[in-house]
Amino acid sequence: MYRMRVIEVFKGRPKLADSVIEVASIKELPRDATFWIVGYGEAPTEWDSPEQVSTKALSYLRGLSRLPERGPRRLGYFLRFLQHGDELVAADAYNEFAEATLEDIAAVADQLDREWVISQLRDASVPVHRRRLCWTFLSQCGTAADASLFDEMLRKREVDATFDPGMDAAIACFIALAGERGLGRVEQAYLASSDAEYLDSFAAINAIRVHGTQLKVLPRERLAAALRLMLCRPTLADLVIPDLARWGDWSMIDRVAKLFEEANEEARFVKPAAVLYLKTCPLPAAAEALERLRAIDAQTVQAAEASMRFYNGPTTVPVPPPSDDDASSGLQAP
Template identity: 40%
Template sequence: MRNLLRRSGVVAVATATLVVGLARQAPACPFCSAVSLTFAQEIAQSQAAVIARLVEPPPAAALSPRAEGPLPKGKFAVVEVLKGADLVAEAGHVGADGIPIETILLEEKPVGTLFLLMGIEPAQLIWSSPIPVSERAVDYLRKLPVIPDKGPDRLAFFQKYLEDPDETLARDAYDEFAVAPYADVRGLADRMDPSQLLGWIENPKVQANRRRLYATMLGTCGTKADADRIGRILARAEMSPEQAEVRSGLDALIACYVTLRGVDGLDLIDELFLRRRGREIPFTETYAAVMALRFLGEESDSVPRDRVLASLRLLLEEPKLADLVIADLARWQDWSAIDRLVELFEKAEADNIFVREPIVNYLRACPQPGAAAAIVRLEKIDPEAVRRAATLAAFAGPLGAKPDGTAMTSGKTQNGDPDGDPGDPSAGPAIRPQEAASATAQAMTADQAIAMRIPAVLADDEATDDTPGIDPSRPAAARLPSAAPGIPATPAGGRAKLVKWTVWTVIVLVIGLFSRAALRVGGSGPSAR
């Protein structure tokens, strides 16, 4: 019992931590993923930060992989205080007679090497693992407190360090762009160098994640001539196997190309990655194209959403790939695919049976006549698929409700006209009660019914992010191809509501785990049979 409860508690804590962490993410560079916390973030989370010089390295024997005993520690003398001068002085680390900082050091470095150390828990201060820094990096760290906290002017500082010879600085500059709102990246466009960005994109030695950033940046500042060079990369024109590495980060390259070329650019994307006609196209390339189309559909300055939807609908001709785009069609309220989706449901076989649940949820979200009747008809073919779709919809209902009880609608209509925040990429389709609810409600389990009755916990209507941009969770969430289209994502203004509702759901699940564990143990006593 104790082990079971402990395991349940660990799962619950991990789940809650993940939920809160995801909810706190801000709209960021759409194709970039930060490698680690930035220096600015790490220093902000610490109470003290210093530049220190190694004065006594750990014994060489202690650094051996076979060494036993406590972890090796080095001693460091403070050279410069970056944050928390009073705390560092109170701990006795300042001055010629200052007490050396002693902390874990797991690599062999010569005496005199400079490190960044960060401390918490005054007055004694607990110090982090040391990060080796160069003299240039020290100068870089000194400037962090004086640059703007956000906006294009902040990125202008870090832009100078992209692909810097000092890899520590290049990595940190990339991470700053990766966590910056996409609107800030666009705001920097007139200070970017398209030729330099294109050179990095075409360099096969540049890391794929950084190529994604440079393609995203080029999409904001490049020309049609730059688009033609990106087009040759997409088409593999005159490319050796070594040069083919420049196609890594394909999703960002596709988005860059179409952004610069406009509507005509989608014709090439359709032909290369979506319109198969019996050709073998790697799934990873098709998926990259879908990711790019999602970005283009949200940031529709370059192409109308109707044209993006036309490209997405091409995959409805591929039964094994259709589930990639069904949620997008529903989210953007494209109800022109009802007949085709019903046909896909009816003809689904073992190798694409997974397409049925997203089709049902598409129909649940559809306000057009005939959608509810189609669900009733499809339930006779596969009641289990309809039941599973209802399970997803059970949790979608509370998440999709506004404070006034109405359903949330997408940020833009199908023709691209805004009916909400035009910068909000996460708004979902309107969800209305369907006549088919009576047919699917019977298939719901008691647990699902309870979940439906749990009211949403609503927060005050305070803003959580005043910067429009691309939601980084959109590409990530889209990797679940069978995501229910009936589950609308929450706009930026409702992020606090989503956090509190999700945490409440986690609490309910934890209580259920503990209750079930207690009942199970209670039934295993001497009187149990």
Template identity: 35%
Template structure:
């Protein structure tokens, strides 16, 4: 990590705060390691008021398609072949029947007369049409079946599973997107209808996109065996995979090609790690610890360690194949790495691992310019911890760096997450009940008190979930929302919340600018 980690880390936290104030996170969690490329056909049709299959009858002139062409955008004319949605609206607009008029809409590519397109319209009665999407005959059959599918569940995914890696790239992409937005529970319920042999072949094919490899690894983790886990472990270790018809070729024995292929196979590393451990069980974490977490002076790329952390979060939240205590054991290994410890501190708090109060206190005390950013997560861990020794430790640490304690509370307050009350020497409150551990927002990583007001909890949960990078890059720091800490206070009324948000907005902008300037100056001074 660069030496300017302190301002960069604070700026990153502030940016996450802005996302919390301004953005809404999706309500449902999709396939854990997948991110949709675009809206699916089903989603686009659902958002439109009319959808038709139409044939191009009059393309735009070649001159209008020239990059240097002037005037309005080129348009093509289309004749409706079949209505998928809103037949009454299409009829009323005059696009059906014996004297039907053609649909005229923007067309920015040259296509032959007779080409089929999917068109979607809004704003009846005249209807405004979308940019046409060219489709094949296979896609026609695909689109006509969408309306009859269940809205969710394994039966819906079973249909799209047939089109994964379809020769028609448009359908393959749409099928992937359907899996990407599906709840993980639906993927698990598809287990008996999956083909692990086919999934493993795709995973071991270096030509498969990294995003899709993530999906196939997630699916294999549901339906595979320990023998399949051994093949995945070969990829993780960097060993040579067995040749398959999809992988072998003229240059299969070339060393440089093998190196490129190995790098491609490791794209989607987070899902591959999760797949391996899910199939192998708790014993599988021994290999993951050795390769990615227990560095022991080895130079492990940050993105690989981060991928392992993402996989561990999945195993702790979504999977029952590994006891959570064993997952926590792996996470605690990163506490040995001062520059990486902040990746896992909030996870330890979320799952109630209060065994590292002394370790984190020592980490706070020994923090230097290279990892000073770790102090804020430590403060929030101690604030969340219900043990009396945590309150004692926090009091001592505040004397060492009161600014870090204040900053942790301030940034957490921006995120809308109130800090839990500290116990006053006795583990039980006045009612005699044991204090319940705070929870951690799944989407933000912020520690949230169980006593938080509903509006505060909702606000803290509005940060978009973390998604692993499509391709591994080591040239920038990872931004992990688990570093977002906890606040001290609660707002009193909705009107005060609105006023407070605008005040915070201005403060955050100033804070980001100040520390960005500091980071740039620090980088320039080192040069």
């Protein structure tokens, strides 16, 4: 156990200032250093492991209390700390952007350092979660010529199998910068080709999904046409059928029904996806197709229909805000 003196309270109970607390740490802590620590509860307070912070980090932490809860002004504050030398500060700034919407990131596009973003993408030592964020940055501040960076990263992956380009974000950025030409390449390489690696196809689907819901560089109808190519790959078709239904693309009623009829064990997941597509579709042809499928495999149709009673689509569970009992403090070993 370490005895530490609270020198500043950033959030929580001001009365903790100048008090001495005891905290546990699995690593040896230097004396006469300053630490950041978060506490929970009141009787007694439970403290997280202390994180040593620099003087500059304290300045960063003090600035957090003056920020709005969301929006471009908040992101603008964190933007200048992405290159901070203190890893705690840089990681916290990255995490803020990871939680931001693309709309908010687009609002600070003119403040992004394009050259730094590109250098981060080329740096193999950058963790993949940060590389993915940099692809998002480049989609907002890059030029059409920067689309070639996608091929550069693919070549790097061919040379070094451990290198992860962050394919979903990379493909989304490539489409954003290259437009129709980029989408055509993605279709050919990752959607239409049965030789494409599963993870690359999955990444391409996610990238197109982001474009259809947030980026809006290309019309959703064009993006749906790209996803429809996956219906020629029965073992992966279930990945895109819900997107087609969500986007109201009802042009594939016959094809989806046929996938159900021809599904083998390897493609078994396409069956419930097909039922949900046909069940959601408002067209009479979908209802007729569903009844044909019911005659073929009533049990699967019934199970899929039953699942719709309990699952109406993706849901999110909000994280509760910190209570007044939570305390965040700057600490110094006494």
